[in-house]
Amino acid sequence: MLLIRCPVCEMDRPELEFRYGGEAHIARPLDPSKVSDEEWADFLYFRTNPKGLHVERWRHTAGCGRFFNAVRHTVTDRFVTTYKSGEPRPDLEALARKLESAR
Amino acid sequence: MNAPFRTEAGGRVDRARPLSFTFDGKSYPGFEGDTLASALLANGVHLVGRSFKYHRPRGLLSAGAEEPNALVGVGRGGRYTPNLRATQVELFDGLVAESQNRWPSLGFDVGEVNDLAPAGLLSAGFYYKTFMAPAGAWKSVFEPIIRKTAGLGVAPQEPDPDHYTHRHAFCDVLVVGAGAAGLAAALAAAGAGARVILADEQAELGGGLLSERGATIDGVEASAWAERTVAALRANPNVTLLTRAQCFGYYAQNFLGIVERLTDHASSPHPDLPRERMWKVRAKQVVLATGAIERPFCFPDNDRPGVMLASAARTYVNRYGVRPGSRALVFTADESGYAAALDLASAGLAVVCIAELRAQADGPGARAARAAGLAVHPSTVVTGVSGRLRVTGATLGAIGPDGRVTPGQTVACDLVLMAGGWTPAVHLFSQSRGKLRFDEERQVYLPGVSAQDERSAGACNGTFGIAASLAEGFAAGADAATKAGFAATAPATPDVKGEIVPAGGFHGAVPHHRDPQKVKAFVDFQNDVTAKDIKLAVREGMRSIEHVKRYTTNGMATDQGKTSNMQGLAIASDALGKPMPQVGLTTFRPPYTPVTFGAFAGHSRGLAFDPIRRTPTHDWAAAQGAVFEDVGMWKRAWFFPRRGEDMHAAVERECRQVRASVGIFDGSTLGKIEVVGPDAAEFMNRLYTNPWSKLEPGRCRYGLMLNEAGFVMDDGVIGRLAADRFHVTTTTGGAPRVLAHMEDYLQTEFTDLKVWLTSTTEQWAVIAVQGPNARKVLEPLVEGIDISAAAMPHMSLREGRICGVPTRLFRVSFTGELGFEVNVPADYGQAVWEAVWAEGQKHDMVAYGTESMHVLRAEKGYIIVGQETDGTVTPNDLGLDWAIGKAKPDFVGKRSLTRPDLVKADRKQLVGLLTEDPAVLLEEGAQVAAVATPVRGTPALGHVTSAYRSPAAGRSIAMALVAGGRARKGQTLYVPMANGAIAVTVTDPIFFDPKGERLDV
Amino acid sequence: MSDATITAARRSPLSAEASSLGGVTLTPGAPLLRLILRGAEAAEAADTAFGADLPRRPNRSATAGERAALWLGPDEWLLLAPESDAASLPASLASALAQAPHALVNVSHRQTAILVSGSGVEPLLNAFVPLELTEAAFPVGMATRTIFEKAEIVLWRTGSAAFHIEVWRSFAPYVWELLEAVRRENAAN
Amino acid sequence: MKFSALTILRQALAGNLGWPEQWRSPEPKPAYDAVIVGGGGHGLATAYYMAKEHGMRNIAVVERGWLGGGNTGRNTTIIRSNYLWEESEGLYEHALKLWEGLSQELNYNVMYSARGVMMLAHNVHDVQVFKRHVHANRLQGIDNEWLTPEQAKAFCPILNIEKGIRYPIVGAALQRRGGTARHDAVAWGYARGASALGVDIIQNCEVTGIDRDASGAVSGLRTTKGDIRTRRIGVVAAGHTSVVMAMAGVRMPLESYPLQALVSEPVKPIMPCVVMSNTIHAYMSQSDKGELVIGAGTDAYTSYSQTGGLHIASHTLDAICELFPVVRRMRMLRNWGGIVDVTPDRSPIIGNTPVPGLFVNCGWGTGGFKATPGSGHVFAHTVARGEPHPINAAFTLDRFRTGRLIDEAAAAAVAH
DSSP states (O other): OOEEEETTTTEEEEGGGOEEEEESOOOOOSSGGGSOHHHHHHHHHOBOOOSSEEEEEEEOTTTTOOEEEEEEETTTOOEEEEEETTSOOOOHHHHHHHHHHHO | OOOTTBOSSOSSSEEEEEEEEEETTEEEEEEETOBHHHHHHHTTOOOOEEOSSSOOEEOOOOSSTTOSSOEEEESSGGGOEEEEETTTOBOOTTEEEEEOSOSBOSSSBGGGHHHHSOTTTTOTTGGGSSSOSSTTHIIIIIHHHHHHHSOOBOOOSSOOOOOEEEEEEEEEEEEEOOSHHHHHHHHHHHHTTOOEEEEOSSSSTTGGGGGOOSOEETTEEHHHHHHHHHHHHHHOTTEEEESSEEEEEEETTTEEEEEEEOSTTOSSOOTTSOSEEEEEEEEEEEEEOOOEEEOOOBOBTTTSTTEEEHHHHHHHHHTTOBOSOSEEEEEESBHHHHHHHHHHHHTTOEEEEEEEOSSOOOSHHHHHHHHTTOOEETTEEEEEEEOSSSOOEEEEEEEOTTSOEEEEEEEEOSEEEEEOOEEEOOHHHHHTTOEEEEETTTTEEEEEEOSSSEEEOGGGGTOOSHHHHHHHHHHHHHHHHHHTTOOOOOOOOOOEESOOOOOBOOOSBOOOSSOGGGOOBEEETTTTEEHHHHHHHHHTTOOSHHHHHHHHTTTOSTTTTTTTHHHHHHHHHHHHTSOHHHHOOOOOOSOSSOEEHHHHHTTOOGGGSSOOBOOTTHHHHHHTTOEEEEETTEEEEEEOOOTTOOHHHHHHHHHHHHHHTOEEEEOTTSEEEEEESTTHHHHHHHHBSSOOTTOOTTBEEEEEEEOTTSOEEEEEEEEEEETTEEEEEEOTTTHHHHHHHHHHHHHHTOTTOOOEEEEOTTTEEEEEEESTTHHHHHTTTEESOOOSTTTSOSSEEEEEEETTEEEEEEEOOSSSSSEEEEEEEGGGHHHHHHHHHHHHGGGTOEEOOHHHHHHHHHHTTOOOTTTTOOSSOOTTTTTOGGGSOTTOSOOTTTGGGGSGGGGOTTSEEEEEEEESSTTOOOOTTOEEBSSSSOOTTOOOSEEEEEEEEETTTTEEEEEEEEETGGGGTTOEEEEEETTEEEEEEEEOSOOSOTTOTTTOO | OOOTTOOSOOOOSOOOOOEEETTEEEEEOOOEEEEEEEOGGGHHHHHHHHSSOOOOSTTBEEEETTEEEEEEETTEEEEEEEGGGGGTHHHHHHHHTTTSOOEEEEOTTTEEEEEEEETTHHHHHTTTOOSOOSTTTSOTTBEEEEEETTEEEEEEEEETTEEEEEEEGGGHHHHHHHHHHHHHHHHHO | OOOOHHHHHHHHHTTTOOOOOSSOOOOOOSBOSEEEEOOSHHHHHHHHHHHHHHOOOSEEEEOSSSTTTTGGGTSOOEEOOOOSSHHHHHHHHHHHHHHHTHHHHHTSOOOOBOOOEEEEEOSHHHHHHHHHHHHHHHHTTOOOEEEOHHHHHHHSTTOOOOTTSSSOOOEEEEETTOEEOOHHHHHHHHHHHHHHTTOEEEOSOOEEEEEEOTTSOEEEEEETTEEEEOSOEEEOOGGGHHHHHHTTTOOBSOEEEEEEEEEEOOBSOOOOSEEEETTTTEEEEEOTTSOEEEEEEEOSSOOOOSOOOHHHHHHHHHHHHHHOGGGTTOEEEEEEEEEEEEOTTSOOEEEEOSSTTEEEEEOOTTOHHHHHHHHHHHHHHHHHHSSOOGGGTTOOSTHHHHTOOOOHHHHTOOOO
C-alpha cells in the first residue's frame, strides 16, 4: 500500500484514502466543437504511459476530497513530488536528474 | 509414558507439562514447548510424509520454516489444516495430526510405484511430450489421473469456524527476526528511544541462540542471554514484541505484512480470540535479521528419513532435548557441521565419523572435533545411504586429487547430518526491491543496494557467528534509530566465548562414483526434482533460470525453494558452463511462508463482507414481508408478496393497484446531490445535456448525463430550489460515480465556477406516492404547501412540512400516474412513511417494490440507465434528443456525439417489441434478428433490454435496442430462442397512456 | 429547517446502546445539527456567526461550548451543534454569509456519531483505520475523513483516549458491528 | 524430434541424454524479412503462423528477457470465448477453436483443459447481463448456457449457494468448452514449432530503437544485440507496447496496469472448473498440480512495477472465501503481478499503424492468454499480408477516432 503525500492536507496518507485519476495536465479543449476528430480522440484516449516518471492525478477521496497532481516513478512506484491542482507541471528532466544524483 | 529419544535433561521444553497427541491415529507423549516434529523425533518417529511425484518416504529435513518434507494435516472438521510443516506446529494437549499424500498408509504407499518406474521416465517436462493422442483423451483420461495423483494434503471439507483480524501499526524501527542480530538491533534502537516492533515467527524469541550449546555471552549461556534481553525489551513500553509472527511480505514504502498466530498452539483458546492477526506495519526504518538457511547436500538418496540438516539436529538436541537418532554420520563442508557433531556427542549420541567434503579439515571446528575424540575424514563424501523408511547406513567415497570419487567404507548409522553451508535468507530484502549482489568468495547472494529504508544484519547479511551478528545488529539498530530521528549509538558488543563460527560451504551436486542413471539425488525434495532433471532442462534449451525452474518445478513447492533454489542454480550453472550470476536468479515473491487466506480476508466475511446499506424504512418493509434485492450495497424492497403469491402475482397486484388507486414506494436509495453556489446553473449546463438556466425555482426537469465519450452515464429528476441551489437525483448504483465525475470536472476543468457539491443521498428518506389518489393521500398530511393541480403542476417542487416534519415535496412520476416524492430527513422516514401508509389505507394503498416500479415505468417507455443502456448508447439511440440543449455551446460529451460512428443511421435505437402472441414474454437479453433462423456469424440486429407482463397493456411488452430500429416500426422481426424464434412487431416504446393524460391531473 | 414542532417519532440509524468492554466504551451519538459549509471566502463571516473560528489548518477542529467546526477540506467544514440550535443556527449562518459565495447544506440526518473511548481505543480503531493514531501523530482536536475497512468515516479525536466517529447512516451498523467484534477480541487477549 | 510416449520411453532408457534443444538460440542476423518484438505467447504464435501459413522463414522474434516471461507466464490461464459483441466473439472463438487442437498442432502438450468456465450472477442486473451473453453467444454458435444456483453447485460443489449470504448466487453462465491450459507450455510449444520452421528466436535482446526511412516507413530496429534491418515489424509487447511504439513516434491509447494473481498450496482436487465473479471481483480454478489459482481485477493505478499492494490480495481473498468458504484455511503460497496493457474499450488493437511496415498487437488487458492462438494467427496474416484478417478487421487503432468502440466492459456496467 503506497503512502502518498497529500499537498492539501500536508500529510503522508495511505493509498486506501486516494483514488487514481489518470495522467495529469490533459486539458480539455476550451472549445471542443473546434477540434478535429483526431484531436478529440487524442484528448479522450491517448496517454503517455511512460516507463519512468509519470505526471498523474490523484484525488484524496477519503480525506480532503481534493484532486492534486503527483510525479511518480512507474517502475518503483515511488512518488517524487505531489503538488496542488492548478500549479504548473514540474520539469521532469530536472526531477530525473535530481533523482539520479540522489542515488 | 516416556518418549524413548528424549534426553534426560536440558532443552527448553517444559518437562513439568506433559502433553499427549496423535499422529496417524497413534498416541504419543510430548512436552509443552515441543513442536510436532521434535515430539515425533522424541518418540523415534522419523517417517512423516511422502513426496509429491515419486511418493518417496520422507522424514524431517529441518527444524524450521524451510522444511520441505514433513507436511502434515492438523486438526479436525472445519479446523483441519493441510500442508502444515511439522517443524512449525506447536504441540498442545490433544493435537491430532496425520500424514498426507499416501494410500493406504504412510508405511505402505501404493503411489511409491512411481519411484520404481524406469529411471528417467517421469523426468522433468515429460508430460509436455505425451498424453496428446488421441485428441480429447487429455481431458477425459490423462488429466483426471494426473490431477488425482498431484496435490498434497486434502483441503478442509467444512467452513472454517475460526475468525481472523487485522491491525495497522506504525513504528520507528521494525526488526524482523529475533536471533542474535535482531535482539541486538531491537535493543540498540529501543535504547535510543525509538518505537520498536520486533517480530519473530517462533513461539520463543532468541532464534539460533536457543539452539546454542557451547557459546557464552557475557559469561552466561547464549539462551540465557537471549532470555535476559527479551525481558529487558519487554519492560520497555516503546517496544512491541510479536512472537509466532511471520513477516511474510515487504511492500512499497516500508510497508510490511506480518501474520501472528494467536490460537493454533492452544488446546482450548478463548472463543473470542481470532486465530490469526495480520499486522500491516508502516515502519520508518527496518532491520532485517532473518538469518540463514542451511543447505543440504545433493547426493544419491539424500532424501531418506534420517538424513537431516546438521543445524536441525543441533536444534532438536539442544532446544528440545531430543536425540534425533543414536548413531550419527556428519557430512559437512562448513565449520557448523562440527558444532553439530560436538553437540550430538555431548548429548550421548555416537558420532560415527565426520565426512568433510573439503580437502582441508583443520579449521576451528575440525580441531575442536578432533580434540573431543571425533573422527574427521577430509575429502570425503557420502555417496548414498541404505534403508528405505529410515536410514540404516551410509557409504562414503574419497575425492581424489583429480576430483574423482573412489568408493570407500560403508558405515552403519541411523542419522546422516548435512552441513552444506548457509544460504542467507534475503527473501524480504529482495521483496523490498533491493538489489542483490553475488558474493564470489562464498558463492551466495547477499543484500546489495537498498531500495527502501532498511538494512540487513547477521546471517541474512552474510555475517555469521554470534559475536559478529551481535555487533552488526547493534550497529544496524543504532543506524535505524538514528535515521528515524533519534540520537543513537551502538552498544558495546558483549563478550562471546566458545562459539564455532560457520564458514565454508558447498554448492551443486556432490560428486560420486555411481551410475548417474540409476540414482536419484534430490535438489527439491518436495517436488522430487533431481540433479538429473535440472541437467535435462538445460540440455533441452532452457537457459534462463526461470525456464529451468518452470520446466523442472524446482523451487515451486510449498517451501518455495528455501533449500533448493541455490542448489538448482549451482547445478544449472555447472551444466551451462556459466557462472551463477550470469544464469540469473529467480524472483523472491511474497509470502515468505504460506499465509492463511482467512488472515488476508480478516473481518471482511459473512454479512460484514461488504456493508449492507438499509434505507430508513427497511424495517417496515421487512415486517410487511418484502423480498429484497441487492442493488450495489443497498437492500431494496423488490416486491411485497402476500400469502401464496409468487413474484409475478405480487407484481401484477401491485401494478394494478397503483394505476387503480395509489401505491407507496421507497425511493431513498436514489442518489442525491445538492449543487449550490452562484454558478450552480452554469455548472448544471456543462454537466448535463439539458439546459438549466431558465428552469425556475420550484420546478423540476429530467436530466441526462453523458460521459465525455458521448454515452449515457446517468439520469434523474433535478429540482431547482433557488437560483443558486439544485437538488439533483441520480440512479441508485450511479450515485458515487456521478458525484466523483462532477467533482472531477469542477475541480480540474471548470475551476472558474463558484459552486459546491454535497451528497445528500442519506439525508433524505424518499417516499414515493404514486397513483390517481396520490394527492388525496398526501393532502391531509401536508402543511404549508398547496398541492392542488393548479398550484403544484407536474415536475414541480415545494418546501413545507408533512406530519410536522420538514419536507421537500416533488411532484414527479416514474409510473405515468399522478405522483409525488416526499423527501423527509431520514430519521423521520419511517414515522412519515407510517403516517402516509395509514392515510393511504383509506384508498387501498399498496406498497410496491422495485420490480413493479420497473414494470410501471416500462409501460410508459421510461428508460433505466444500466438496463436500456450499457455504456455504448447515446441520447439519440434512446430517442432522447429532446433532452439535449442544442443551443448550449458545450456540455460534457457533446463533442463526441458528432464522431463518425455516433451519427450513423444504422445505430441501435430503442424501440418497443410486441410478440405476436400477447401471452409470450420475451427474455431480457434475448437477441433480435431479421429472420427466424439467422445464419451463424450474422450480426444480431440488437437485443431485448426490458420485458414484462404488463397489467395495464394486458399483454407482454418489451423494449429493445435494434439497429436502425426507428425506421423499422411495423416490421416483423424475430427473437431466436433455443426452442424456436419468436416473431415480434417493432413499435414505439410506449405501451400505456401515450399522450400522458394520466400525469396531468 | 426548524425541528421545533415535530411530532413524528425520530429513529436513529443505530439501535445499539452504550456499553463498556475491555477498557473501551462504545456509545451511539445523540442527534446533532450538522451543516456542511463550503466556500473559503465565507469562512471569516462564519467564524463570527458560528461562534468558533473555523480551522484553516488542515485536519484540525475548533470547538466553542457544544459547537465544533471540523476542517474536512480547504473550503469544506463540518459544523456540529446541539440539536437545539437547529431552529436558529442555519438561518443565522445563512444570513451572515449572504455576501460571500458559499454553500451551506444541512446533513443532520445524513450521518450519525459513534463515540469510542477508553485505554484500548487506538488498537481497536487500528483494526480498520489505516492512520497512525498515537497522540503524537493524531493529536487531540485532529479530525479527518478516512477509511474504516470498507466504509468512509470522519474521525475526530476529542480526548487523549476518546474519538468521535461520524459515519453515513447506512454504514453506521457496519462500523458499529466491526468495532464491537474487535472489542471482544481485544478483551479476550 | 517428435514427442510421444514412445520417444519418452526410448530416451528414458538412454538416460535422457538424447533430447535436443526445444528451440535454437541463435545470434541475430543483420537482416530479416520481418521481426516480431516480444517473445510471449502472442509473439511466438505470430511467428509460428507466419512461417507455417505464410511461408515466411527469414523472420525473427526478439525478446527482452526470457520467452513467456511476461504475462504468458504470469496469468491465471483462463480460456473462454463467451464474449458479448460479435467482433469479440469472432476473435475469441477463433482462438478457442485453435486451442482445441493446439497440442496436436504443435506436438506439445499445452494441457488445454475444457473443464468449463462459470460466471456467477449475484443480482438481477448480473442475470440480465449474463443472459444477454448467453443469447448472443448461442446465435453465433458459441456454447454458453444458463444455470440455476443448484446446477452451478452441482458443477462446482464447493460453491456456497446459501440464500442469506452477502452476495448470494442467483445463477451462472457456463461455457463448457472454456477452461485452462498450461501457460509456459504454450510459449515453449510455439517457440519449438517456430524454431523448427526456421524462425530465429533471440532472447535477452531488448529493442532500443526503431529506424524509419525518408518516407517514414520502418527500415530496421536497434537492439542490445546489434542493429537489425527489416521492413516489417510486428510489436507484441503487451504492457511495454507504449514504450516500444514511442520509439517509432506512435502514441497509443494504452495504459499499463499491474494485475495480481496468487496460488495456494497444492491440495487434492476440490475445484473441477473455473469460477468467475465480476461483481465481487475474484476468480479461481485449480491447477493440475493442485494449487488454487486465483486472480482479481487490475490494481488501481498505472505501473510497470510487478509487485502489487497487500490490500489487493486481501480484497481478492475475502471474496474468494465468501464464494468458497471451505478454502478459508488454505494458505497463499505465492503472489505475483504482471503488467497488462489496457485500452479505453478493454478490447485489443490488432492491425496496421500510421507508420508503414509497423504493425501492432496490444491492449489485451486481462484477457490476453485465452486469445493466444487466435491472436497469433490473425496477426501473422496482418503482418504477412500488410492488411488485417477479416477477424481482426474491427480491432483498429482508428476506432478511437470514429467512436466505433468494442466495449465489453461498459456492457457489464452496473447501474439502476
